[in-house]
Amino acid sequence: MFDIHCHMLPGVDDGPADTEEALEMIEASYIDGIRHIAMTSHLNHPLGFPGEDDYDGIFCDFKKLVKGHYPDLEIYPAAEVYISRKMLSEMDKIDIRSINNTKYVLVEFSRNVRFHEMDMAVHELKIMGYKVIIAHLEQYHSVREKYDDIRQLKADGAVIQCNAENFSKDSRYSRVVEELMKRNLVDLVASDCHNTVDRAPGLRKTFDAVSRKYGRMTAERMFLENPERIIKGEDLAANPVDTTGKKGGMAYRSLIMKLAAVAAVGIVVAALLMSKGILPVPDIEVAAGDEDSVKYVEAVDDVEEKDVAETEKVNDEGMKDTEYLDTNADDNNNSIDDNNVSGYENRGDESADVDEYGTGSETVEKSDEEILVGGYVSYLEDLEAEYMETCESYYTMLKAAIDIEDEAERDAEIDDILDELGRVETRSDNQVYKTLYDMQNDLEECEYDVAVVRELREHYLDVKMEVSEEYKAQLEEYGNLNL
Numbered sequence: 462m463f464d465i466h467c468h469m470l471p472g473v474d475d476g477p478a479d480t481e482e483a484l485e486m487i488e489a490s491y492i493d494g495i496r497h498i499a500m501t502s503h504l505n506h507p508l509g510f511p512g513e514d515d516y517d518g519i520f521c522d523f524k525k526l527v528k529g530h531y532p533d534l535e536i537y538p539a540a541e542v543y544i545s546r547k548m549l550s551e552m553d554k555i556d557i558r559s560i561n562n563t564k565y566v567l568v569e570f571s572r573n574v575r576f577h578e579m580d581m582a583v584h585e586l587k588i589m590g591y592k593v594i595i596a597h598l599e600q601y602h603s604v605r606e607k608y609d610d611i612r613q614l615k616a617d618g619a620v621i622q623c624n625a626e627n628f629s630k631d632s633r634y635s636r637v638v639e640e641l642m643k644r645n646l647v648d649l650v651a652s653d654c655h656n657t658v659d660r661a662p663g664l665r666k667t668f669d670a671v672s673r674k675y676g677r678m679t680a681e682r683m684f685l686e687n688p689e690r691i692i693k694g695e696d697l698a699a700n701p702v703d704t705t706g707k708k709g710g711m712a713y714r715s716l717i718m719k720l721a722a723v724a725a726v727g728i729v730v731a732a733l734l735m736s737k738g739i740l741p742v743p744d745i746e747v748a749a750g751d752e753d754s755v756k757y758v759e760a761v762d763d764v765e766e767k768d769v770a771e772t773e774k775v776n777d778e779g780m781k782d783t784e785y786l787d788t789n790a791d792d793n794n795n796s797i798d799d800n801n802v803s804g805y806e807n808r809g810d811e812s813a814d815v816d817e818y819g820t821g822s823e824t825v826e827k828s829d830e831e832i833l834v835g836g837y838v839s840y841l842e843d844l845e846a847e848y849m850e851t852c853e854s855y856y857t858m859l860k861a862a863i864d865i866e867d868e869a870e871r872d873a874e875i876d877d878i879l880d881e882l883g884r885v886e887t888r889s890d891n892q893v894y895k896t897l898y899d900m901q902n903d904l905e906e907c908e909y910d911v912a913v914v915r916e917l918r919e920h921y922l923d924v925k926m927e928v929s930e931e932y933k934a935q936l937e938e939y940g941n942l943n944l
C-alpha cells in the first residue's frame with residue numbers, strides 16, 4: 462500500500478515531536494501494510510513551520526534510519542506546498558518539491574480559498590510542467606459541494622485527494638466525502654498523518670470500508686493504483702463514469718473541542734504574555750447583538766462568491782451561537798464541548814486582563830469569533846503556565862550546575878541541561894505550531910481574520926528568544942559561553 466500524504470519527518474513542520482515518535486509512525490504504517498510513503502512536509506506555509514529549510518538533510522538521515530529498520534519500505538521526498546492568493550501572481554518564485562521528483566505536486570490552500578484561485582493554481586503549475594494534487598479537497602468549504610467546479614478542476618488536470626480519516630462517520634467531513642464518492646470525484650486517499658495520537662498513520666481500515674461500500678476495484682484504484690502511478694510519475698487510472706447523486710448537505714462547527722485532543726506539553730505561548738501586558742492584544746472587536754451580523758456580512762461581502770455564503774447558511778441573521786454550534790448536533794463525536802467554552806468564560810472572570818478579549822464581562826455577548834479565538838487562547842494560557850514551571854525548574858538546575866567546582870563535571874552537567882532544554886524547545890515548537898495550524902484553519906473556515914494567529918506566532922518566537930537570552934546571560938555571568 463502507498464501513503465502519499467504524510468507528515469512524518471522529525472523536527473520538520475507540525476509532524477512528530479522527535480525521532481522516536483517518527484519511527485513509531487513508520488512502524489504503525491508498516492504494520493498496516495504500507496510500503497511506500499511520501500514525506501509531504503508543509504512548504505511555503507504562512508506559519509513558517511520549523512525545519513522547512515533543513516528538509517533535505519533530515520530526509521536523508523531519516524531515510525537511512527528507516528532503511529535500517531525496514532529494508533523493504535521506501536520513503537520519498539515530497540511536500541505539501543501551500544499556495545496563497547498572493548503567490549498566485551508569482552508562482553514561478555515559490556518553492557516546489559514534487560512527489561519523488563515527478564510531475565505531481567501536492568498542494569494545499571487557505572481553507573477559505575475560492576474556486577477560481579484553485580483553478581488558477583492548477584493552470585499556473587500546469588504551465589510550469591506540474592500536475593496538481595489538491596490535498597483533502599473535502600475541507601475547502603467553497604468548493605466541496607460544488608460538483609461542477611470540482612469537475613472543472615479535474616478537467617483542468619487536478620487530482621483530488623481525500624483524507625482517510627474523513628471516510629469515518631466520526632469525521633465532520635464524512636458526508637462530504639460520501640457525496641464526492643457517489644460522483645466518482647475522488648482520485649486517491651492518503652492518511653495526512655501527523656503523529657501517533659489523534660492523526661495517526663494507517664489506511665487499511667479505510668481501504669476495507671471503501672471496498673465493502675464501493676467495491677474492491679474502486680478501493681484499489683484510490684489506495685494502490687493511482688498512488689503507485691504518482692510515485693512513478695505516470696498518468697492516473699481513468700475514473701469510472703460520473704454518476705452524479707443529489708446535492709449533499711455540509712455542516713461545520715467550531716473546533717474549540719479539538720483542543721482537548723492536543724497533548725498538554727509545557728510550552729511558551731505568547732497569548733498569556735498579552736495578559737501580562739508584554740504583548741499587544743489582537744484587534745478583535747467585542748461585538749454584541751447586531752454588530753455580530755454586520756461584521757460577518759461585511760466579511761462575506763469582501764469575497765466574490767456570495768453564493769458560498771448562502772451555501773454556508775450565513776446570512777443577515779448572522780451566525781448565532783446556537784445555529785452555528787448545533788449544526789452537527791446529530792454527530793455524537795462532533796458535539797461542542799461546553800466545558801471548553803465555559804472554561805474560557807470562567808478564565809475571563811478570574812483574570813481582569815483577559816477581559817480585553819471580552820471574556821470577563823458578564824454583560825457582553827461574545828461572538829462566535831471571540832469564542833473560537835478565546836478557546837485557543839485559553840488553552841495556550843494553560844500550556845504556557847506549565848511551560849513556565851518547567852523552565853523555572855531547569856533554571857534552578859542550571860544555577861546549581863554552574864556552582865559545581867570541578868570544571869569538567871560542571872561543563873558536562875550544563876551540557877546535559879542545555880540538551881534537555883533543546884528537547885523542551887522542540888516539543889514546545891511542535892505543540893505550538895500544531896495549535897496555531899488548527900487555529901488558522903478554523904478561523905479561515907469561518908472567514909474570520911487570521912492576523913491573530915500570525916501575531917501569536919511572532920510573539921512566540923520573541924518569547925523563545927527572550928528565554929534563550931535569559932539562560933545565556935546567566936551562563937555568561939559565570940564565564941561559560943558555550944551556548
Ligand SMILES: [Fe+2]
Nearest residue numbers: 466541596653
Ligand atoms: Fe497535510
